[in-house]
Amino acid sequence: MTDRPGIFRQILPPLMVLIAATAATEVWVRLFHVRMFLFPRPSSVLRFMAAHPADLLVSLWTTAKAALIGFLASAVVGVIAAIALCGSSLVRRAFYPYTVFFQTVPIVAIAPLLVIWFDAGLTSVAVSAFIVSLFPVIANTLAGLMSTDAALEDLFRLYGASAWARLWKLKLPAATPNIVTGLRVAAGLAVIGTVVGEFLVGVFGAGEGLGVRIVSAKKMGRTDELFAAVLIASLLGLAMLAAVNLAGRLLLRHWHASEQD
Amino acid sequence: MIAGLDQPTAGSVELDRRGIAFVFQDAHLLPWRTVLDNAALPLELMGVSRPRRLEAARGALQQIGLADAMQRYPAQLSGGMKMRVSLARALVTEPKLLLLDEPFAALDEITRQKLDEQLRALWAAHGMTVLFVTHSTAEATFLADRAVILTRRPARIVEDFRIDLPGERTAALRADARFAAVTRLIYNALERGGA
Amino acid sequence: MKIATGLLIGTLLAGLVCGCDRGGDKIELTLDWKPEPEFGGFFAAQKAGAFAQHGLDVSIKTAGEGADTWQLVATGKTQFATTAADQVLIARRGGADVIAFFAVYQTFPQGIMVHKARGFTGLADVFAHQGTLLAEDNSWLHFLQKKFGPGQVKISGYSGGIAEFLAKPDLSQQCFVTSEPILAKHQASDPQTFLIADEGFNPYTTVVICKGDLWRTNPNRVKAMADACRQGWRSYLDDPAPANQAMHAQNPDMDLSTFAEAAAAQKPLIETDQTRSSGLGSMTAQRWDALAAQLVELGVIDKTIQGEDCFVNPQ
Numbered sequence: 174m175t176d177r178p179g180i181f182r183q184i185l186p187p188l189m190v191l192i193a194a195t196a197a198t199e200v201w202v203r204l205f206h207v208r209m210f211l212f213p214r215p216s217s218v219l220r221f222m223a224a225h226p227a228d229l230l231v232s233l234w235t236t237a238k239a240a241l242i243g244f245l246a247s248a249v250v251g252v253i254a255a256i257a258l259c260g261s262s263l264v265r266r267a268f269y270p271y272t273v274f275f276q277t278v279p280i281v282a283i284a285p286l287l288v289i290w291f292d293a294g295l296t297s298v299a300v301s302a303f304i305v306s307l308f309p310v311i312a313n314t315l316a317g318l319m320s321t322d323a324a325l326e327d328l329f330r331l332y333g334a335s336a337w338a339r340l341w342k343l344k345l346p347a348a349t350p351n352i353v354t355g356l357r358v359a360a361g362l363a364v365i366g367t368v369v370g371e372f373l374v375g376v377f378g379a380g381e382g383l384g385v386r387i388v389s390a391k392k393m394g395r396t397d398e399l400f401a402a403v404l405i406a407s408l409l410g411l412a413m414l415a416a417v418n419l420a421g422r423l424l425l426r427h428w429h430a431s432e433q434d
Numbered sequence: 435m436i437a438g439l440d441q442p443t444a445g446s447v448e449l450d451r452r453g454i455a456f457v458f459q460d461a462h463l464l465p466w467r468t469v470l471d472n473a474a475l476p477l478e479l480m481g482v483s484r485p486r487r488l489e490a491a492r493g494a495l496q497q498i499g500l501a502d503a504m505q506r507y508p509a510q511l512s513g514g515m516k517m518r519v520s521l522a523r524a525l526v527t528e529p530k531l532l533l534l535d536e537p538f539a540a541l542d543e544i545t546r547q548k549l550d551e552q553l554r555a556l557w558a559a560h561g562m563t564v565l566f567v568t569h570s571t572a573e574a575t576f577l578a579d580r581a582v583i584l585t586r587r588p589a590r591i592v593e594d595f596r597i598d599l600p601g602e603r604t605a606a607l608r609a610d611a612r613f614a615a616v617t618r619l620i621y622n623a624l625e626r627g628g629a
Numbered sequence: 630m631k632i633a634t635g636l637l638i639g640t641l642l643a644g645l646v647c648g649c650d651r652g653g654d655k656i657e658l659t660l661d662w663k664p665e666p667e668f669g670g671f672f673a674a675q676k677a678g679a680f681a682q683h684g685l686d687v688s689i690k691t692a693g694e695g696a697d698t699w700q701l702v703a704t705g706k707t708q709f710a711t712t713a714a715d716q717v718l719i720a721r722r723g724g725a726d727v728i729a730f731f732a733v734y735q736t737f738p739q740g741i742m743v744h745k746a747r748g749f750t751g752l753a754d755v756f757a758h759q760g761t762l763l764a765e766d767n768s769w770l771h772f773l774q775k776k777f778g779p780g781q782v783k784i785s786g787y788s789g790g791i792a793e794f795l796a797k798p799d800l801s802q803q804c805f806v807t808s809e810p811i812l813a814k815h816q817a818s819d820p821q822t823f824l825i826a827d828e829g830f831n832p833y834t835t836v837v838i839c840k841g842d843l844w845r846t847n848p849n850r851v852k853a854m855a856d857a858c859r860q861g862w863r864s865y866l867d868d869p870a871p872a873n874q875a876m877h878a879q880n881p882d883m884d885l886s887t888f889a890e891a892a893a894a895q896k897p898l899i900e901t902d903q904t905r906s907s908g909l910g911s912m913t914a915q916r917w918d919a920l921a922a923q924l925v926e927l928g929v930i931d932k933t934i935q936g937e938d939c940f941v942n943p944q
Contacts, residue, residue, distance in 0.1 A: 210700060210723035285792040288800075293761055293785030324462050331456055332479040332527075342478075346466045377766055377784040388786070389766035391697070393929060394719040427507040428465030 213396040221397040235382040243302025244363035251310025259318040276308040284373035301370025302363045309358035317351025353421035364410035455529035461516035463508040470504040473522045494522040514545040585627035592627035659710040661698045664876035666891040673872035674861020683853040714832035715768040722930040726841040729940040731910035733835035736898040737826040742804040745819040756780035763787045763802035772830040807891040852943035
């Protein structure tokens with residue numbers, strides 16, 4: 174296995190870039206008297222975060238809950254749907270075009286439907302996250318299931334494996350790298366779907382999610398809070414992606430070239 | 435065709451389909467399974483219980499000389515070792531007929547010769563029929579009791595003869611004059627067939 | 630010869646620089662919602678040529694729903710726009726120098742629409758009972774929450790339509806009293822509206838704003854705009870039909886009879902004793918000061934602002 178640079182050498186370069194960019198932004202805002210309603214000073218964003226740690230953590234938790242539920246739902250449903258699609262070419266031709274629908278439907282358009290069916294709040298927001306993140310899971314899993322090594326399929330057939338055994342012991346494990354790829358994309362999209370969902374159907378008040386904070390802060394001209402919420406939402410996305418990467422590494426560490434760098 | 439993976443254009447294939455094992459040109463191991471679980475795969479697919487199939491797999495791997503590598507994964511094995519796992523997997527069902535399709539072609543000369551010797555020893559131990567496809571005249575000479583030479587497509591039989599060499603094939607045999615003679619015979623037959 | 634050329638060039642340059650004075654360039658008035666009776670006077674002004682009469686070449690634009698129009702004015706994207714008075718205060722507190730110079734609504738037309746079947750008697754009931762309230766996060770929402778406490782109600786995003794209200798009997802939503810309730814009645818629903826102004830929060834609404842800079846450097850233009858608006862609103866109050874036609878063409882979701890009903894319903898909110906004596910669209914520093922004090926108390930802005938800094942009455 175090739176060498177991985179130590180944890181410090183991995184984190185230090187991007188961290189340096191972040192610090193430098195923040196400092197440069199602070200200088201720019203002060204030097205050019207950029208109006209607060211256009212772009213807040215990084216220092217005021219940080220000050221806001223330092224002044225409201227508990228509130229922001231609660232908001233983060235609310236958003237994270239919905240994002241996790243939506244992501245897990247799309248992971249499970251996506252893989253099952255892909256399995257269903259790979260089984261029969263007729264089913265595939267009939268239904269695959271409609272999975273693309275999940276990719277393209279604008280949440281804004283269906284928000285009223287979400288409120289009517291699920292009531293505003295966690296369920297609707299999680300559904301929004303689910304809808305937005307479903308397609309990559311289906312597409313990548315399906316690609317993986319359909320590209321199983323033909324020779325291995327022959328081998329299984331030679332030994333009289335049932336279709337179920339072929340699926341469970343061959344196709345699904347072989348598709349794991351593809352599934353992980355799909356989940357990587359889905360993780361980021363789930364966070365986006367959650368935040369957008371909160372814009373539209375999130376609940377205000379105590380424990381409101383990050384998306385709700387963003388919309389309120391924008392309306393009330395509190396750009397420091399706005400940017401703080403956006404920053405934390407991005408970090409949530411990063412965290413979920415890191416979790417998927419970690420899971421991918423654990424699953425694939427023994428066998429796949431992509432996990433051995 | 436013998437394995438049932440393809441259909442003949444003329445003639446027929448008559449055999450008892452049970453008890454066939456196959457070794458491909460690539461080892462085709464499942465990369466997410468250990469060597470032991472790979473070797474046990476055929477028995478697993480046939481529904482054999484876990485303890486019994488693992489025992490059989492261990493036995494086959496020991497025969498092939500991979501007892502130390504049972505918990506390793508294919509990504510950690512050399513080409514030759516992967517092929518040996520593939521062989522062990524083929525043997526684990528105690529087949530009556532073993533089909534091999536240029537299994538050692540991708541390996542280096544020395545590994546290839548060693549595996550030929552190992553295969554011949556396994557055959558001596560188990561007694562199953564072995565059908566081995568190769569493009570190497572030396573390999574054919576070393577391994578076979580009987581050689582069938584085919585033309586290129588559409589394949590027809592050019593020659594079908596017994597190989598006149600001692601039953602016990604040792605490494606030293608390769609330097610023997612008789613060995614070279616048989617190799618020559620096979621080579622000529624191939625030329626006649628236009629291969 | 631050189632002197633003549635120099636004079637010619639100088640005049641041309643002077644003409645270019647002072648071009649803004651002559652009002653020959655294109656001006657945009659950006660509205661903060663779809664064309665509806667709340668903007669009737671502006672469309673009437675355009676139809677009747679009131680802008681042109683005052684030397685202004687005005688085109689009316691609609692910003693995306695929920696856009697913060699004061700930001701567009703502050704950054705120079707548009708010269709004039711409509712917004713609510715509390716937004717002006719928020720803008721100024723955030724460092725944007727925008728001022729109001731014409732107020733359409735003397736009385737805050739925002740309300741909350743509930744289902745009559747629920748038997749509510751006031752806004753206090755809305756907050757006290759279980760159910761969902763669709764409302765944007767706005768100063769008035771904070772005001773109501775302070776007055777009635779968080780209560781049992783669940784508050785969530787207002788999407789701009791009435792689909793959810795029609796479908797769910799336990800759902801209430803924010804509304805303009807001249808708009809959504811009328812639409813709901815047409816859909817055979819049972820809307821009942823409570824005016825927020827009745828609870829003590831009453832900012833000027835649909836105020837026309839511009840950069841403070843513009844008032845200082847070119848007061849004539851602002852005055853011309855105010856006059857044109859006044860003329861247009863006078864015309865709309867007297868006969869809304871032509872402007873309604875023009876707006877309906879751009880907003881076919883609202884039918885003409887709704888336009889007519891809404892135009893009639895909003896009249897008392899626009900023309901009051903105050904305007905009859907001081908002119909349509911005029912404002913007082915007293916009300917701006919009161920609003921500023923309320924916003925400080927609600928925590929919407931952190932420091933008070935002088936009312937007189939926020940508006941002018943260009944007469």
